[in-house]
Amino acid sequence: MKKYLMLFAIAGVINTATFAQSKEKKETVVKTEKKELKEKEEMDEKSEKSEHKMLAHIVVPATVKSAFAKEYPGTSAKWEKENGKYESNFKHDGHEMSALFNTDGSLEETEMEIKISQLPAGVTSYVRDNRKGSSIKEASKITKANGDINYEAEVKGTDLIFDSNGKFIKQQED
Numbered sequence: 001m002k003k004y005l006m007l008f009a010i011a012g013v014i015n016t017a018t019f020a021q022s023k024e025k026k027e028t029v030v031k032t033e034k035k036e037l038k039e040k041e042e043m044d045e046k047s048e049k050s051e052h053k054m055l056a057h058i059v060v061p062a063t064v065k066s067a068f069a070k071e072y073p074g075t076s077a078k079w080e081k082e083n084g085k086y087e088s089n090f091k092h093d094g095h096e097m098s099a100l101f102n103t104d105g106s107l108e109e110t111e112m113e114i115k116i117s118q119l120p121a122g123v124t125s126y127v128r129d130n131r132k133g134s135s136i137k138e139a140s141k142i143t144k145a146n147g148d149i150n151y152e153a154e155v156k157g158t159d160l161i162f163d164s165n166g167k168f169i170k171q172q173e174d
């Protein structure tokens with residue numbers, strides 16, 4: 001009888017220990033799931049705010065609209081306000097483009113999406129040598145109002161800006 005009582009007591013201790021471990025695991029899983037859910041909600045909220053900002057109705061001055069229409073007749077655009085300037089996003093001759101205008105309607109720059117293979121060799125060399133393990137996701141040719149040309153290479157969500165010869169100038173967050 002003592003053997004059975006002893007076995008029963010040992011089984012009870014083991015069950016209690018197993019239950020405690022199981023409870024700790026469940027609590028850890030629940031905490032992890034709550035943390036992941038909170039992070040996802042925060043990301044969704046940031047994305048929603050960003051999207052709302054982009055979708056907000058922008059009143060584009062007549063001078064800017066007129067300058068755009070003169071430069072790209074018959075083309076419709078989606079507009080964003082960027083640092084006090086107006087950026088039009090549109091498709092022209094089969095290319096994704098944007099044009100940045102000052103409030104007086106003067107064109108500051110245009111940006112045209114290009115194939116990565118169209119970037120100057122210095123751009124791909126720079127990314128290979130300075131951003132090891134990274135690759136260029138998108139490429140653009142930027143033409144300033146004065147005719148200067150820059151190139152933009154998107155690498156890991158960051159825009160790298162280069163001069164017309166492919167020499168690195170700066171990086172800016174997208």
